[in-house]
Amino acid sequence: MGAISTTQGRQSKMLGLGVYRPERVVTNDEICEFIDSSDEWIQTRSGIKNRRFAEPEENVVQMSIAAGRKALEASGISAEQIDTVIVATSTHLELTPQAAAKVAHGLGTKGPAAFDICAGCAGFCYALAVASDLVKAGTSQYVLVIGAEQLSVTTDPYDRTTRFIFADGAGAVVVGQSDETEIGPAVWGSDGSQSDAIVQTTDWYEYITTEGLERPWIRMNGISVFRWAAFEMGKAAQRVLDAAGIKTDELHAFIPHQANSRITELLARSLNLDEGTTVANDIAETGNTSAASIPLAMEELLRTGKAKAGDTALLLAFGAGLSYAGQVVKLPTL
Numbered sequence: 210m211g212a213i214s215t216t217q218g219r220q221s222k223m224l225g226l227g228v229y230r231p232e233r234v235v236t237n238d239e240i241c242e243f244i245d246s247s248d249e250w251i252q253t254r255s256g257i258k259n260r261r262f263a264e265p266e267e268n269v270v271q272m273s274i275a276a277g278r279k280a281l282e283a284s285g286i287s288a289e290q291i292d293t294v295i296v297a298t299s300t301h302l303e304l305t306p307q308a309a310a311k312v313a314h315g316l317g318t319k320g321p322a323a324f325d326i327c328a329g330c331a332g333f334c335y336a337l338a339v340a341s342d343l344v345k346a347g348t349s350q351y352v353l354v355i356g357a358e359q360l361s362v363t364t365d366p367y368d369r370t371t372r373f374i375f376a377d378g379a380g381a382v383v384v385g386q387s388d389e390t391e392i393g394p395a396v397w398g399s400d401g402s403q404s405d406a407i408v409q410t411t412d413w414y415e416y417i418t419t420e421g422l423e424r425p426w427i428r429m430n431g432i433s434v435f436r437w438a439a440f441e442m443g444k445a446a447q448r449v450l451d452a453a454g455i456k457t458d459e460l461h462a463f464i465p466h467q468a469n470s471r472i473t474e475l476l477a478r479s480l481n482l483d484e485g486t487t488v489a490n491d492i493a494e495t496g497n498t499s500a501a502s503i504p505l506a507m508e509e510l511l512r513t514g515k516a517k518a519g520d521t522a523l524l525l526a527f528g529a530g531l532s533y534a535g536q537v538v539k540l541p542t543l
């Protein structure tokens with residue numbers, strides 16, 4: 210029997226990063242025209258000052274293409290070289306076909322594998338883990354990983370528990386081969402017993418077949434998610450570091466999902482980070498963009514010079530499911 214050839218020793222890395230931030234800046238005051246809240250409350254409780262909303266005619270596919278194009282440029286990789294496209298999203302509003310196939314076509318790729326990952330706000334780190342393992346196994350050479358969301362169309366403008374927090378955007382990286390390990394092992398998991406903490410109010414079939422039912426929206430039990438994130442995600446972050454064999458004093462940056470700046474602060478404190486470790490706070494100007502938040506936050510750090518390509522960073526994403534994923538990485542080129 211012939212042995213199946215392996216690609217032992219092959220490692221993976223993020224080559225380049227690109228993002229798409231919608232043009233339209235939406236202030237807290239504009240959000241408060243529809244909900245009973247205030248700029249002060251929103252800033253104090255979430256850290257958000259502004260967020261971006263896509264235009265109604267934009268969508269996850271278009272935003273993914275825009276971010277993907279920039280990631281290709283930053284990586285020095287052509288669209289033809291991409292053999293796998295993964296889109297992490299929970300706001301691609303067609304169940305069929307998957308966003309990734311359209312994104313791949315829009316970028317001018319040559320028939321790559323293309324699929325979506327739906328893991329809520331944890332989606333980008335899930336997709337990055339899959340991409341890294343595909344490259345290490347030799348299944349893929351270059352994987353385009355995209356996190357993209359258009360939450361402005363799935364949150365109820367009159368719901369004060371979700372409208373101020375969620376927003377739109379997209380971020381993408383190209384994952385390719387490396388001699389050194391630049392994407393550490395993923396630590397991931399879920400707690401389905403809390404699946405009702407972030408939900409769609411009704412499923413599409415129920416909506417279509419029940420007369421008078423309001424269209425589906427996203428609803429969140431903010432306190433339940435906050436408690437879970439604050440208690441469990443500190444432990445998960447430590448497990449990510451342990452899996453990579455990295456100590457906190459070796460970390461240049463901590464880039465958690467931009468859920469709420471208070472959660473970020475609690476996690477940073479529980480990890481006992483060094484003073485020199487940069488903690489991403491892109492939520493102030495971007496809001497919570499779910500699966501897009503980590504690549505967008507990564508871009509903000511690189512663009513402003515708070516971190517640089519090659520720096521060691523801890524990524525940790527968490528949300529609907531409830532589910533989470535994280536890995537230690539070397540930051541890519543912008």
Ligand code: UT7
Pocket residue numbers: 244245246247250251254255330369370373374430431432434435438467468469472497499527528529
């Ligand atoms: O990204 C996916 C994962 N998601 C998250 O990680 C989000 C986690 N949760 C959160 O970030 C927070 O729970 C929120 C920012 C969503 C809410 O902050 P909170 O501090 O947990 O607020 P709360 O729900 O405990 O409400 C506190 C008070 C309540 O009033 P009383 O009962 O104390 O009088 C609410 O009725 O604030 C009231 N409230 C508001 N007031 C003004 C709730 N929403 C608002 C609002 N404006 N928008």
